[in-house]
Every structure is written in C-alpha cells, then in structure tokens.
Amino acid sequence: MTARVGVVTFPGSLDDGDAARAVRIAGAEPVRLWHGDAELHGVDAVVLPGGFSYGDYLRCGAIARFAPVMETIVDAAQGGLPVLGICNGFQILCEAHLLPGALTRNQHLHFRNRDQVLRIESAGTAWTNAFQPGQEVLIPVKNGEGCYVADTATLDQLEAEGRVVARYVGGNPNGSQRDIAAITNAAGNVVGIMPHPEHAVEALTGPSLDGLGFFTSALKHLVGAPA
Amino acid sequence: MPRVVVDVMLKPEILDPQGQAVANALPRLGVGDVASVRIGRRIEIEFTGEPDLDRAREIADKLLANPVIEDFTVRLVEADETADARS
Numbered sequence: 001m002t003a004r005v006g007v008v009t010f011p012g013s014l015d016d017g018d019a020a021r022a023v024r025i026a027g028a029e030p031v032r033l034w035h036g037d038a039e040l041h042g043v044d045a046v047v048l049p050g051g052f053s054y055g056d057y058l059r060c061g062a063i064a065r066f067a068p069v070m071e072t073i074v075d076a077a078q079g080g081l082p083v084l085g086i087c088n089g090f091q092i093l094c095e096a097h098l099l100p101g102a103l104t105r106n107q108h109l110h111f112r113n114r115d116q117v118l119r120i121e122s123a124g125t126a127w128t129n130a131f132q133p134g135q136e137v138l139i140p141v142k143n144g145e146g147c148y149v150a151d152t153a154t155l156d157q158l159e160a161e162g163r164v165v166a167r168y169v170g171g172n173p174n175g176s177q178r179d180i181a182a183i184t185n186a187a188g189n190v191v192g193i194m195p196h197p198e199h200a201v202e203a204l205t206g207p208s209l210d211g212l213g214f215f216t217s218a219l220k221h222l223v224g225a226p227a
Numbered sequence: 228m229p230r231v232v233v234d235v236m237l238k239p240e241i242l243d244p245q246g247q248a249v250a251n252a253l254p255r256l257g258v259g260d261v262a263s264v265r266i267g268r269r270i271e272i273e274f275t276g277e278p279d280l281d282r283a284r285e286i287a288d289k290l291l292a293n294p295v296i297e298d299f300t301v302r303l304v305e306a307d308e309t310a311d312a313r314s
Contacts, residue, residue, distance in 0.1 A: 058291070062293065094295070095293065100295075101295060102293055102295040102296045104241065104296060107242060107244050109244050109248055149241060149242075151240075
C-alpha cells in the first residue's frame with residue numbers, strides 16, 4: 001500500500017507545493033492538509049513545510065502552533081507519528097515544544113540563500129535512516145531566522161543522546177550553535193531541519209538529489225525497515 | 228480603562244543582533260557613549276472587563292513570549308500612563 005504523507009498548508013506557507021512534490025517523487029501519496037482542519041485524514045506521516053506562516057508575526061511559528069491542525073499533530077507526534085518540519089516547520093515544532101530550543105534571527109542579520117553542505121550526524125531517525133552516519137549531502141538553505149539556540153544543558157543532552165541530526169559543513173549560514181542544522185526528539189520520529197531537502201529532489205531544479213533521502217527514509221520507517 | 232502591559236525581552240545570554248545593529252548605527256548620529264542596545268517588545272492588553280494579571284501572565288507565557296529565549300514582565304498601567312509612554 002502506498003504511504004500517505006500529509007503536507008500542511010498554513011496561511012503564508014511557501015514550500016507546501018514542493019514538499020508535496022518531493023513526497024510524490026519519493027514514491028508516496030501526498031495529502032494536502034489545511035491548518036484550520038484538525039483532521040489528519042489518515043496520513044502515515046506529516047511534513048510541516050517552509051514559508052512564513054501567519055507572516056512570522058510575533059515570532060516565527062508562534063501563531064501556527066495554535067492552529068487546529070497542530071493540536072492534532074502534537075498529540076499524534078507524541079504517539080509516534082513521523083513529523084518533519086522544514087525551515088518554518090522547524091520553527092513551528094520548537095514553538096510547539098515537540099523539539100527543544102528555538103530559532104532566532106541569523107547572527108549576521110542577512111537572509112541567507114545558498115546551496116549548503118550538511119553532514120548527517122544521526123541516521124537513526126524516521127527521516128534520515130536512508131543515509132549513512134557521517135554522509136555529506138548538498139541541500140539548499142534559505143532563511144532569515146535559522147540560528148538555532150538552546151541552553152548549554154540542552155545542547156549537551158542533544159549531543160549525548162545522538163539527537164543532533166545534521167550539521168552545517170563548510171561555513172555556518174546563520175550562526176546556529178554548534179553548527180546545528182537539524183535535530184530530533186527523544187523517540188526519533190520528529191525531526192526539524194533548517195535547510196530544504198524538498199528543493200533537492202530533481203536534477204532540473206535542485207543542486208543534487210540528496211534531499212530525496214529524507215522522504216524515502218520516512219517510507220522505509222513506515223514499512224518497519226530497521227534504521 | 229486600565230491596561231495590562233507585557234514587556235518581552237530576550238534573555239541576557241541570548242545574542243540580540245538587531246540591538247547590536249542599532250548600537251553600531253549610533254556613532255553615525257554622533258553618539259559615542261552607548262555601551263549596548265537590547266531590543267524587546269511591548270504588548271498592551273485591554274480586557275473587556277477588569278484587567279486580569281494572572282490571565283495576562285498565562286497569555287504571555289503561552290504565546291507572547293517564548294520562555295526558551297525570552298523573559299517577560301506583566302504590569303498594570305492606567306490609560307493616561309499608557310498615553311504618556313507613547314509621547
């Protein structure tokens with residue numbers, strides 16, 4: 001049976017179309033979910049796409065967290081539903097306390113848009129099991145508020161538990177602490193990533209096909225393949 | 228009608244690049260004696276009935292501030308005081 005992967009559209013989402021397309025190219029059926037609809041329509045996994053939900057008012061992701069669909073996603077994620085938050089989706093996951101820490105204004109204050117090398121630090125999550133630990137991938141990064149911060153104890157805990165999923169290599173684009181580009185929750189089903197794997201799934205439009213691995217990982221995870 | 232004012236500031240240990248950018252611009256105004264600038268947010272809340280500080284605190288904690296990176300204070304001000312603060 002084809003896996004069904006939900007992609008949420010908030011007011012101000014930008015990359016929901018690309019995320020749905022990446023899901024389809026990975027071999028799953030994308031299901032568009034609406035922020036105002038608390039129903040998940042039986043999806044097997046969820047992607048929170050990039051963009052500027054609610055215009056980034058107050059703080060990025062702060063208002064989206066209270067959308068009806070998020071209430072359901074928070075419960076489902078705590079029950080093991082694979083959830084990937086990309087860029088604004090990562091910000092929403094932090095605001096919803098599904099992931100620790102917060103994303104703040106890039107230290108240099110510039111919006112940064114470039115192809116970025118990442119090192120996959122943890123291949124044990126629902127969204128990275130198609131990679132080898134230590135593998136380097138090339139994925140576009142584009143953010144203004146992508147600087148990951150958390151207190152030292154939280155950072156140490158993330159490192160100790162293998163929950164830093166990816167790090168920036170060859171230059172940190174936003175000042176993130178410890179070059180963190182992606183993290184996961186304790187169970188490994190919720191991943192937040194600042195760069196955009198959904199923009200690296202086709203030779204025509206991306207710098208590589210490396211982004212596809214995040215989506216095929218979820219499919220592998222869903223059929224119960226060992227990470 | 229009195230209002231509740233919520234002030235939200237980044238925690239001292241969190242870098243404030245926006246404040247730094249403003250501080251770096253001050254010498255262009257001829258101001259050379261400012262050591263640092265930190266930028267926060269002020270939110271004024273008007274209740275339909277009596278102002279409720281506990282409720283305001285709850286709103287601040289859940290939505291207006293992100294306790295991971297920000298601190299907040301909640302206080303009551305009279306309407307004219309609010310106007311003074313604006314002038």
